[in-house]
């Protein structure tokens with residue numbers, strides 16, 4: 622019976638060094654392989670040209686590199702690129718490259734499907750199939766970095782965890798991926814350029830604070846009134862805003878890092894004064910800014926973007942209270958690459 626070969630990227634640098642010593646080679650070979658895997662993003666053992674052929678063969682006999690494969694790439698008229706990413710077991714996730722004048726942002730997935738049930742999000746309908754491994758998250762970033770260099774002549778500048786999935790429900794793997802992305806032995810990106818977006822799981826936000834992470838935090842708030850929030854994001858019934866607020870206060874006390882609230886204004890749902898007042902009040906608990914996101918329709922019209930006037934009412938109220946607010950226009954809508962539209966339609 623043939624044993625299934627292990628993915629070599631599950632090994633730490635120490636474990637790689639130990640493997641070489643156990644096989645009668647010098648420990649530093651472990652460092653070389655580690656560099657090939659994480660810094661040079663080698664897809665095959667044959668790429669590792671500073672290793673002798675028998676060494677490469679030994680690796681080949683013991684391990685696999687489960688690299689992702691970009692199956693299909695769609696380009697939007699606004700320059701946004703969406704990758705359909707095939708994983709080693711055949712499942713597919715999506716990641717998006719979003720170019721602006723000054724930056725290129727990668728929007729990456731953390732789960733196949735999603736554990737949560739936000740009614741306005743296409744990914745929620747897929748349910749969660751599995752968590753992504755650290756290497757699968759890392760590979761998405763490398764693929765977008767390469768595309769950024771190819772199409773925009775500059776490396777990737779920012780990463781947002783706003784693709785498929787709830788990153789805080791795949792906590793360990795997401796943190797491991799970020800560790801590789803930020804490490805000088807990986808991509809060496811500054812954590813300040815990485816934003817993790819969560820639907821707001823208080824216990825895990827506190828854990829982030831305890832783990833003293835250096836990246837930024839965004840919370841998909843959408844309503845600061847429990848009754849409304851649990852209607853549009855049913856899971857949040859178990860996580861009342863009081864707990865979310867307390868977790869965010871804890872986050873800020875530990876990290877001193879301002880929180881971003883993502884908020885969509887929908888017709889007849891939160892386009893009213895009570896909702897605006899509640900948001901303004903919520904924003905006073907911790908230093909924050911608000912991103913008003915344009916709604917990307919996903920279906921039958923149950924949710925509809927609110928009127929310009931309602932959005933302006935939000936902007937006025939927030940600004941009058943000295944809260945920074947930005948309106949985020951959708952990108953890549955024509956290829957279903959915008960927020961909440963990732964649902965493997967072509968897959």
Ligand code: SAH
Pocket residue numbers: 741742743782783784785786787788818819820839840841883884885914915916917918919960961962
């Ligand atoms: N699960 C994480 C990250 C993925 S969603 C989270 O909830 O934050 C990324 C952002 O897109 C979230 O703010 C989410 O609320 C928003 N979003 C989801 N569906 C949307 C839609 N149809 N239109 C606009 N934004 C949407």
